[in-house]
Amino acid sequence: MRFDLYTIAYWISPNSRVLDLGCGSGELLNYLQEEKEVSGTGIEANEDKVAEGIISGVNIIQGDIHREIGDYLDDSFDYVILSQTLQQVLKPAMLIHEMLRVGKRGIVSFPNYSHYKNRLFFFFRGRAPISKELPFEWFDTPNIRVIPLKDFRHFCSLFGFDIIREIAISTYHQEEQGKEVRFFPNLLASYGIFMLGQKNDK
Secondary structure, three states: OOHHHHHHHHHOOOOOEEEEEOOOOOHHHHHHHHHHOOEEEEEEOOHHHHHHHHHOOOOEEEOOHHHHHHHOOOOOEEEEEEEOOHHHOOOHHHHHHHHHHHEEEEEEEEEOOOOHHHHHHHHHHOOOOOOOOOOOOOOOOOOOOOOOHHHHHHHHHHHOEEEEEEEEEEOOOOOOOOEEOOOOHHHHOOEEEEEEEEOOOO
């Protein structure tokens, strides 16, 4: 399993109720079910990935995360996860509000656009950066926004999302190995992972 998913899994308490938005084939949920006995549900748009996850024993709903999350009651889950999907979300503040409505905590991860390799790529080539974490040309990317770690913290402050916990990590896309970045994370980390709550809700 990817290093960033292991990091998220470490934050999840045993026997929790978990909703994973954009869960793919349910790799994280499958791990959490086996290792932490969570009650997990995933939402995924890709039919092939949904079928793969169901075959492996994961409960996955095929559909759009923006619409499907609205069907859940308040506090239906302990954690709602949005892993490496935020950069493709049309209305991120609205979705995170929904995550924190249906879940006690939200966990969000995304590629750090201000990573030094992206900065060097733009500085020396004068073109939109392409990396393993963001491997698309500007004209065919599914990503509609780019997110530096500093900007995400500012976004949380603006919209009243309390950052309960955060970690910056350095790992290549899809790699199982990685490490925490403690110094200059906005420059040196390839991904950020944040646990969120509503303001004044500890």
